[in-house]
Amino acid sequence: GNLIPHSKLYGKEVLGSEVASMEWACSQGSLEHVIVCGHSNCQVKSILDVLGKSQIQSAPNCRSSPFLSWLTQHGNSTLTRFERYEMDRLQPITFQGISPKELWDAYVDPQCHWTDQDQFSQVNVLQQLQNVSSHGFLKPRLKSGALQLHGMWLDSRQQLPYLFSKEQQRFVQITDNNIDSLL
Template sequence: MQKIIAGLVEFKKNHQKSFIEDFPDLISGQNPLALLIVCCDSRIMPTISTQIGPGDLFVLRNIGNLVPPYDYINQGNAFKHSSVVAALEFALLYLNVPNIIICGHSECGAMKYLLDNKEVPDTPFLHNWISEAKGVYNNFIESGVDKTNVNAHNQLSKLNVMHQLENLMTFPIVLDRLNNGSLQIHGWWLDISNYNVYHLMNDTGEFLEINENTAPDIIKRLYKYDSVI
């Protein structure tokens, strides 16, 4: 804890005053640009990679960046996944976020767990949670991919982003907004080895690196998500 507490002291001493002065409007409320659904992995720092500040991203973090499908939640599993649904409802109904981004990443422990396909002793809740993505794993295996390939977990992670977007679209509050044009949903994938972020192009199913050359085209082609699976 020493490092964390020392950081708080350093922030208070050298940054807190100017930090607060930069966002007087945010004290009374927030108007974020997007709901970002991202893994808990400590190596992911969304505000660093996007270079945006306080108030811009409403963030839901969970292991594997999962969104269980609406029907499953609606069939008596609401409490089990209440944090996911509550964040979704709050972001859409209270904050009217115009974008939802689901971001997967390389070297994801959840994807490695899925690939191992066996329960680690004494982790019933973890196993239960990650099993929500079992359909992604099955789809992955059925596609004939070699699961022993050194990059299999990263391929699975990209497929997982697509699946979670599909699940997101099963929520009526998401579909309504997609249909009336007030919401767009996007798939991203972060490569931790170089911190490149890739945007899922849903006309091709490819993840395209976001950089100064590709950004104009990506922005021009932003659209409602339509399945590529």
């Protein structure tokens, strides 16, 4: 999955291989792009709906299931953000960049084209971008422009890729004509 722990979790838990792998790959110096991916028909939203937030946050459930533990530790930020988004889907969602002062907005599905499950997946991609950008080992390269973060989402039904555009504040379908401007 594409759940990346936020840097504020250092010291509170043992971080998984996601962050360690990312740090190692980015420290080699030749990596120019980090891409967080998501896809349509993602089943995480369905699992959360079936279980309910109170059951997911239950300590016994987390201790008995590695999957629920992982989902709870790293997915609650997306769940909380999506619940706020559901209250007013016409408003942008604000995310934090590499510093608390660097904020960016995102409109998720302004044309009401996608299912709730797909919208949740898109919000998750954006939340994970925020989490990735929180890591100190990336900040110097992000600030200098030597490293860029991207959010990609695949409509697996239509086999169409989308890339999040901070300029357009939404996911934009990738075509041969716009790929260079999106990157």
